[in-house]
Amino acid sequence: MTDRELSGRIDPTPSALLHEEVLRPQFQYEVRALLPGYVAVEKALLAEYLRLGVLDETQARAHGAALHSIDAQTLVADPDENLSDIAFAIERHVTRLVKSPAPSWHVDRSRNDLQATAQLIAAKNRITDVVVELLRFTQSVRTVAGRTAELPMPGFTHHQAAQVITPGFYLAALGEQVLHHTRRLTATHDLLDVCPLGSGAMAGQELPWDRERLARLLGFARPQPSALVAVASRSWALETTAEMSLLGTSLSRFATDLLTWGGSGYEFIDLPADLSGISSAMPQKKNFPVLERIRGRTAHLAGYHIDMLLGQRNTPFSNLVEVSKEAGHHLVDAFSVLHSVLRLFRAVVDRLEFRADRMRAACDTDYLGGFALANALTLTADVPWRTAQVLAGRYVLGARERGLPPTTPDPDLLVSVLADAGFAVNDPAGLLTDSFDTDRALRRMTSSGSTQPDAVAAALAAQDVERERLAAWARARSEAVRQAFAETDRLLSLPEPAEESPRAI
Template identity: 30%
Template sequence: MSAGENVFFKYLLEPQIAGQAEKFFDLMLKADDAHALMLLEEGILREDEARQLLNFSRQLSAQGVDAIELTPEKEDLYLNIEAHLIDTLGDYVGGKLHTGRSRNDLYATIQRIKCRDMVLDAADDMLDLRRVLLRIAEENTETIIPGYTHMQPAQPITFGYYLAALGHAFERDFERLAAAYARTNLNPLGACALAGTGFPIDRTLVGSYLGFDGNLENALDAVASRDYVADIVFAMTMLLSDIGRINQDFYFWVTSEFSILKLPDEFVVGSSIMPQKRNPIIFEHTMGKLSCLLGAFVSVITAMKGVPYTHSRATSGEVFTTLWGAFDETRAAVKCMSAVLEKIEIDKENALRNTNKNFSTATEVADEIVRKMDVSFRTAYQIVKKSVLPLYRQGKTSEALTLEELNHAAMEVLQRPLEITAEDVERALSPLGNVKKRTVLGGPAPETVSKDLEEMRLRLQGHARQVQDWRGKIESSENTRKDKIARIIGKAEI
């Protein structure tokens, strides 16, 4: 270390100021404008003072952050901007902007605005993903695929039914993000350092200029709380967990052993040595991104753990260290998932072939015995099991299951043959017949799935309107703030 090197400046303040300049410069000027307007309306600033402050903000916004020489001696972005403001307008006017607020509530405010905007972008991405998923599901309500439990063939389902299940998961992911948005979009400005101010400010007014839905009622809570960040990261972590699970399925289904799905060339890479390779690395990357979100979630919680409930650099600074990257990783995963769903191909013939031969229709055979005979399901289960296991051990498929095999087992269990026909067995072994019989709530029958998808589409439309309303309110507040500034500085528009 060279003599005189300031480690605090080099490793903490300089990186912090650079990050603030990149992410918060424009938002800080917006918060300044909203605060100045409120101070004017409450009679704390004169109109000529407000005009000078608002003009300064407009000019600095046009020039950009590079117009200021950012130095760590001034601690952070705000004090660098304020120093430039006072150099430009003088202390009497420039020094008045900070009346009735603190850096504590100012940074809490712009952090919430930044998070709010990124949550809205994530919500839009989620809506797009759900639109694609519903469309592909609607096209595949009769496309038979094997359903698995424990990675073993279980019962026949359809690709549309499988995607509908993910559609419900993505709905819950959206609702978690929406709940996080509601807790994020609350105004801290005017809370000052932790105890409010003796000036007659109007926190609701300043919040309305910034598009907030309400206030954080307690000033100490306003500067201390960053739990909304954990809400956001948790919502995104669950989303990437669900995306990871569908990618895990697809990862298996594109293998030659399953051959259920075909992945377009744009999503695969080759090998440096094996010319035949088509490596589905898009799934590997997307599944791996969950680790970034889990890391961010742990970082956020850990940064808040044991910190006194007041303003702290641990909560106002370190909580956000991994957050911005978490947003980027979430966007990448959601965009990739949408693209895969748009373009992946299902090998319908092979999927049906697999379902026909893997004994996944055996449960329906047992059900048919129960329907036609006065026996319990457990008894029917034992008959079918005794018929299937020898065939399975001989390497045969469900196509080898005949009435003769079943009657042989029935004689062991019931001491009498079954009262069903060969046609009953054939129908029970039909994968599509299996699916079509399951019309109960939550079943894979095409009409049941179609109804479910229709209801999901209606909820999707409602969620889209919700996001549109949020964006509309923010845009309206932006227009109101700009119109008032324009009238004060005497310009038609800014």
């Protein structure tokens, strides 16, 4: 028997085809995306071996020092040396460096829970990073919303101008929706914050591992209660991509509105030249392809989720390469795309210009006060609400037929419309002026959450509080992982890193 043998069941050398098509790409991916987690898991297990008396302090420290030396350049996929498997590559690296490797190192171990734990460590870090990016994005949104809360613009329902709103009101809605998705991502993180380590291949392990301690040393809130769930389930990956897909759907809708408002039919917004595009054939055009890119990339998030969902569907509930590796192939891509979407969208928001003249003109030339007129008829003339709606509609129709803009009220027309239905008002001119005045339309709204500037300011202030709460959550989760890894290193008497430990990218 040679030291290079890793299995007594099969020829230990995989075929060149398997190495090139499957094993080497998977190895490179895991080194790039999961290596910090793999090393942290190996260290935590060393600390447990030491507690259990399986290894003595000298052995644990020697193996720990070898693990501590691993970085992305240390490991190479080698079908002869390590079967192009990252776990075997780590094992080979340690046994080469340690003068007398302990025979009991890696006793009662499985790659199944090792891999599941490394994947979850990376996923938790990535979710925390996304939360931080989302909070940066909502801060940019909040800044623009605060300075545009008194600029009138048309709000649309069913693709038709409906009521007077402001960019600040609209952007406050964007901020609120993104914070909603951020809260859901933090909840997803905390639900998947369960440690698989100590579950073995599927049925548990023979040594009395302290799984609570292992979870703590790796920055998890608790161990996964079921050994089978720990190694078989990747529902956490589906839940994570589902949340990113939902977030992308919401962002796509806001991007659609900006695309519409930037079109030649409205020209409510503008972007600087370095975020804009041109037509190769129509020199008069100024395009906004960055918004198309944002909207297009949000589709990838839904696609990645469906890909992972189908990859797990109809598979046995056990540890499978099909589920643990193939079905999760695009998880890193999903995170990368979401970061790209947020960076691009944040750049758009930071440099977005709302054209106040175009927006006000659109408000002043459309009868956006029909709802207000109907309310006033009911409250001042006792016109039944549904009847008031009908009469307000008749006035608007008649004024349009006469070619009158909302800024030119026709009190005689209103008197005639009301008289035909058996009603009258004391001040028809004042009623019309108040109902169709663009600025009064903003101040008229009194309910919380409305477009009234003070209500927008209150909503933004509440979002500031929530943003700080979520930022504290992100800081706490990052610090928990950092302290856990540092505690493990102290238990093994390993030196503190010169800089922050690498995170999964």
